[in-house]
Amino acid sequence: MRPAERPEIATLPLFRDMGEAERNRIFSGSFLQVFPPQLTLFELGQRADFLHVLVDGLAELYAHSAGRDTTMRIVEPVTSFILAAVVTDMPYLMSARTLTSSRVLLVPAALVREVIKQDTALMQATMHELALGYRDVVRALTDMKLRQSAERLGNLILQQERRQGSTGRVQLRAEKRVLASLLGMTPENLSRAFGVLGSHGLVVDGSQVRVVDRSALEAFSRPDPVRE
The missing domain is CATH 1.10.10.10 (Winged helix-like DNA-binding domain superfamily/Winged helix DNA-binding domain)
Structure with a gap:
């Protein structure tokens, strides 16, 4: 990540309360990239190599089977995805693609797991995002069943x-x-x-x-x- 990009990214909820040394360690190994619309970011079943943080734009999380696709979530900035796969070091349960031109921060998954063990603020922010994700799933499931x-x-x-x-x-x-x-x-x-x-x-x-x-x-x- 270029030095000029760091002040903006440092204000994102996942990183803003981290210790400076740990935050710099995360940023030194990360990449901030602009992707065109309809670009596949990762596929269902792949191992999570990076934590993706949508800074600008719009992305779609979707699942597919037997030639059919279904949209699982529309990701709006600023939020990370898919954090659960990164934390557990397990394969993605969904695929992701951009819907519009999007700016995405890519943080190596192994680095995230390592720094979480050392930085309490990042651990708490990670728990908070995972909890919000769980609540979103409950709302979506309730919506589908009751409406x-x-x-x-x-x-x-x-x-x-x-x-x-x-x-x-x-x-x-x-x-x-x-x-x-x-x-x-x-x-x-x-x-x-x-x-x-x-x-x-x-x-x-x-x-x-x-x-x-x-x-x-x-x-x-x-x-x-x-x-x-």
Whole structure:
């Protein structure tokens, strides 16, 4: 990593509370690279050689079997992936590819495991990210089991609206086919779900979504009672 890049990366949640010597050790062995859209970063079953930290852009975690793909997660900055494989030194359970031009920090997995043993702040940050990842999985599984397709879409829109500043507007960053896969739908079902939500306070214009009646959308979508 170039010296000019280090101050920005040092503020990332995973590294900001580390001791300076340990942080410099991590940075000395890391690479900050820009990848084009639709580039495969790693494949399911590969051993985790690097911890990936998405600094800018958008990435997709997906699984595939028997000629079929399904989106498991859409990764937005700033977050690491897949930390569990790095910590356990086990193969990836998902593949990853960029959805847009993305800036990704690559930290050697062996170096991460070694420094975790020496730096309490990095250990605590790692535990925190793993815990958040677990909670995301629980939310996604609950969503899939307890909500119909249009309700899942409405709940996702409400989550994104909060994350994007609670302005009543949502920018869909991923293509709708990826969004459909994430929600366990076909693209046709996603279009129908948007149509249903049009009767419950949502207006869609391409990738721009407006929440014009929040109460109606919440009543229909039944957002999580426990907020993030």
